Amino acid sequence: MSEQQSGLELRGITKRFGTFVANDHVDLDVRPGEIHCLLGENGAGKSTLMNVLYGIYQPDGGEILIDGHPQHFANPKQAMAAGIGMVHQHFMLVDVFTVAENLMLGREGGFVLDRARATAKVRELSERYGMPVEPDALVEDLPVGVQQRVEILKALANDARFLVFDEPTAVLTPQEIDDLIAVMRSLRAEGKGIVFITHKLREVRAIADRITVMRRGRIVGHAEPGTSEAELAELMVGRAVDLRVDKEPARPGEVRLRVRDLRVANSAGGVVVDGVGFDVRGGEILCIAGVQGNGQSELADALIGNITPLSGTVELDGVDITRAGPARSIAAGMGFVPEDREDDGFVASFSIAENLVLNRFDQPPFARGLALDLGAIADNAERLRQEFDIRSQGVSDTLASLSGGNKQKVVLARELSRELSLLVASQPTRGVDVGAIEFLHKRIVDERDKGTAVVLVSTELDEVEALADRVAVMYRGRVVGTVDPRTPRDVLGLMMAGVPYEEAVAAAGPSAPPGSTADSPTTTSGRRTP
Amino acid sequence: MTDRAAVPATGRGLRWRARGRTLAVTAASMLLALLVGALLMIVSDPEVADKFRYFFGRPGDALSASWAKVSTTYWALLVGAVGSPTALAGTAGQAAPLICAGLGVGLAFRAGLFNIGAQGQAIWGAIFAAWVGFALHLPPVVHVVVAVLAGLVGGGLWGWIVGFLKAKTGANEVIVTIMMNYIASQSLAWLLLTPAFLRPGRIDPIAPPIDATAMFASLYGQFHVGFLLAVAAAAGVWWLLDRSTVGFAIRAVGANPHAAATAGMSVGRTTMITMTVAGLLAGLAGVQYALGPGADGVPTPLSLGLVGTVGFDAITVALLGRSRPLGIVFAGLLFGGLHSGGLAMQTFAGTPLTLSQVLQALIVLFVAAPDLVRTVLPFLRAPKQAVVGGAA
Structure with a gap:
């Protein structure tokens, strides 16, 4: 290994919990100026490996080398000092502090805080890597995507040479994912070595220089960036996976769910669903697409009855359930898969x-x-x-x-x-591994085929494309338009930004604008306009 | 997110092992409490402490004095608690109200409610039961049944008010119950001076003795029907929590109110039911004091201090019993034993009764801080387990 002195190397890492082997002789290396994707299902041992690297867990075997020198990290502080930065899936930020204050955390220096220097540092770093962030903004006021930037800045402020991104896109909207990918590219250009943990195949293909696949605690293979999604999925799951959902064309029956002029306020009192109306027939799937935070969550909550709408009506099979609480909605035949399953689902x-x-x-x-x-x-x-x-x-x-x-x-x-008359499912496959997604999608389609009306709230265009019979795009509490699921991705993307369908089609034009570079892999793999 | 590895692993065997570890920690807590208690005894006894002044000259003196002090005290405590049938009966009599009130606190814990109000609920239980006991004159059996029911109504009502306020207005139950404790004890003070409660011919606040027909029949000394009632209440709470739909909702609301509401349960209704039942149970504790025979064979008449600090002891009982009915029965018996043994300790070893209260507090302190116990005794530490299948 003498020819490969520069870089970070994990050699034969083994980590056991009781009798369970989470990592079994795992080798992984990342060189400066490359993005190494670590791909694997939930439970494959990716996070364990990274926690070993970051000093949170002590390995039972194997060693960590930086530039050929063995390292030992008893805690994250030592890992940080050695130049390893971690961007956690759940941000480690103090919400009520400003961006600059978060950057100072743990590196306060003397007794007197040097806020000016922290602010300058934020400015310098955010300019250098193309991540605009306001140093004096409170973290809690920032959108999730920007909070993530703060997390990245924190790692960079510690002079990290190697950055680990632990499922960074799970909480992001499509646009934010594009921004993140651009940031990762500029980090790569600056010579940072990046480990990118994910189970989303599309992102891997968009950005990876090298791909390593883990399954059940072991490295099961390496792949080139050009590898097809199907092949990657097969490596990851260990069997052939059908990424597309086999579904017959919908055979819509009677209208089962009728929503009219629905207005819903969130807990802060702001009207976030503003005059939404749609019908869903039995035997069809209506997807509510849109960027996170445009009223979809509150719409779903209003349907089940966790929030009482301000006005409008909701009828299920002719019965008015506008003001029904969850108990009555459930009794009326509504199935509900909440967006935040940890909080509301079980x-x-x-x-x-x-x-x-x-x-x-x-x-x-x-x-x-x-x-x-x-x-x-x-x-x-x-x-x-x-x-x-x-x-x-x-x-x-x-x-x-x-x-x-x-x-x-x-x-x-x-x-x-x-027995359901309506299934409302919000983000049913968020944070779920590929093998399970396939299964969950099949079950939702099966339920449709039984004649149930299905409302699917999703921010993932893959899922929308795979499942929807019709797509209603929401923007700022209103339905921008209801379109065919075969509508090109760039048109859907514009609609998700509030552009009506006709204008979106005109703007997207016959050829997709090459300007949106970060989006290019996404766009090119999108389906063609009918 | 492998940092969830601390979540207990699956499988029946593992769960039993975890349960065994919990028991071991509890036992270790008691042991540590006894050790600290011994130290306290040694330093607080002037005679023993004196001998430590010439410890380096004659260490034997100090050590033997310490040993004598500690061993006689704990021996007296043990004998006073379980050393004779009379002692056992005394322990059971002391435990009965603790178990009832502990159940009231524990049940509320399971619904995610911190019921500090067992004291007030017990006071109202005692007031209602005692009034029926001395003011009404009913035939045997009927009288005691009516008195018990009245006590339940008193406690239940006091609990229901808390549940109602919490469900309808979002009032914090901790604050409400604390304030309701004051209202209850001051109400008792006022009532005792009204003609309805004041014993004829007395001007100090004490009610007439209750009729013999309203008394809990003694089975042996202070071991009376009330104890059986307490055990039955524990069984009832177990059934309610683990085998009934009401308990399912209580546990669901306690563990995750959002998910419970989304699944169609009414959090408000569950809160009201829980607080009412908790009030019933704490009220039953008050009934025990009002109707149960004391050391002299007759119930103590209603007075300001009749229920003592049962509502606060109940919190420690519920904590030690980990809010589980069987655990609460054992915790109640342990503390009942400490109470009744403490009296013997004072008489025969000259150690003040307060030591038994210190022991009680120490046990709960160690139980509430399991990490402390595990640090002192590292072999009790659980092996790290991974979530099955982990998480990436």
């Missing part, structure tokens, strides 16, 4: 079996009078566990012990195990 400390009856526990056959029928609850769970392939040791395990994909399977299994 009770983490409850067993899988209990979570599978969370909205039906007081009805037969799960209850007789006041008494729970534990047998019926367990039988139901066992049946659903097999049907939905929920990977666990048993149905009495807590939900907290499951991986993200399996948690979401529990939520979907619960909702789809009833």
Whole structure:
């Protein structure tokens, strides 16, 4: 390895938790000025590996080398001092501090804070890497994408030579992802070595110089940037994966959900859904597309009844449920997959079996009078566990012990195990690995084919394309237009920025503008206009 | 997000092992509390402390005096708590109200509510039960049943008000219950001076003794029907929490109110139900004091201090019992034993009764700080476990 002195190298890293081997002799290296993608499903051991690198975990075997010199990190501080920076998936920022103050954290120096220098540092770094950030802005006021920039700036302020991005795009909108990719490119140009952890294949193809795939704690292969998504997925999951959803054309029936002039305020009192109306027929999937934060979440919450609308009507199968709470909405046949499943979707400390009856526990056959029928609850769970392939040791395990994909399977299994007239699913595959996405998509299409009306809220254009029969694009609380899912991506992208369909088509033109470089891999793989 | 590795791993075996570890930590907490208690005894006893002044001259003196002090004290404590049938009965009698009030606090904990108001609820339980006991004259059995029901109504009502305020107005239950404790104890003080409660011929605040027909029948000394009632209440709470739809909602709301609401449960309704039942249970603790025979074989008449500090002891009982009914029964028995053994300790070893309260506090302190116990005794540390399948 003498010819490869410059760079960061992990050699034979092994990490065990009890009997579980999270990392099994993993080798990984990153050279200055390259982006090395670490690809793998949830639970493949990517984060464990990076936590070893960052000094959070001590490895049970193997070594870390920087420029050929062995390193030992007992804590993140030592890793930082050695030039390793981490951009966490969940930002490690103090919300009520300004950007500059966050940058000072942990490096306050003397007793007196030198705010001017921190501000200057923010200005200098953000200019150098093309990441505009206002140093005096409070972090809590910033959009998620900008908060992430602060996180990156923090790492850069520590003179990081190697940056680890742990699933950085999971919380970002498509536009923000494009910005991030541009930032990563400029970091690469400055000679930083970047490890990019993700399970999103499109991003990997857009930016990676080298690709390493992990599965079940081991490196299972390396791939070139040109490798097709299908091949990458197969490496990652260990079997061939069908990325497209096999679905018949929709056979829409009667209108089941009728929404008229709906106005909804968020908890702060701002009107975030402003006069939205649409119909959804049985047997079709209406996708609500849009950049995060344009009222989709509140629309979904208003449908289930977590928020009472200010005005307008919601009718399900002819019954007015505008002001119904969740209990009545559920009784009316609404299935609901919440956007934030950790918060709204399940009770983490409850067993899988209990979570599978969370909205039906007081009805037969799960209850007789006041008494729970534990047998019926367990039988139901066992049946659903097999049907939905929920990977666990048993149905009495807590939900907290499951991986993200399996948690979401529990939520979907619960909702789809009833007779539904309407399924409202928000971001049903966020943070879910490829293998599970395929399965979840199939189940949603199956539910459609049973004649259920489906409303799917998604910010992921892949998902919209794969599932939608019609697409309603939301922007600032209004529906900009309802279009065919085969509408080109650039047109959808413009609509998501508030441009009406006709103008968007005209602006996008016959050829996609080459100016949007960061977006180019996305655009070229988009489908053609009909 | 492998930093969730601390989440208990799956599987029945592992869960039992985790439970065993919890028990071990609890046992270790008691041991540590006894050790610290011993140190306190040694430094606070002037005679023993004196001998330490010439420790280096004659260490034997100091050590034997210390040993004598500690061993006689703990021996007296043990004998006073479980050393004889009478002692056991005394322990059971002391434990009965602690168990009831502990259940009231523990049940609320499970719904995510911090019920500091067991004291007030117990006071109202005692007021209602005692009034029925001395003001009404009913046939045997009927009288005690009516008195118990009245006590339940008193406590339940006091709990329901908290639940109602919290559900309808979002009032913080901690603040409300603390204030309601003041209202309850001051109400008692006022009531005791009204003609309805003041014992004829007395001017100090004490109510008439209750009729014998309203008394909890004694089975052996202070071991009375009330204790059986407390155990039955524990069984009932277990069923309610683990086997009923109401308990399912209580646990769901306690663990994740957002998910519970999204699944169609009414958080407000669950809060009201929980606080009402918690009030019933704490009210039952008050009933125990009003109707249960004391050391002299008859119930203590209603007075200002009748329920003591049961509502606050109940918090420690619930904490030690980890809000689980069986745990609360054991914790109640332990503290009941410390109470009744403490009296013997004072009599036979000359160690002040306060030491038993210190021990009680120390045990809970160590239980509430399991990391401290694990630091002192590293072998109790759990092996790190990974989430099954982990998370990337």
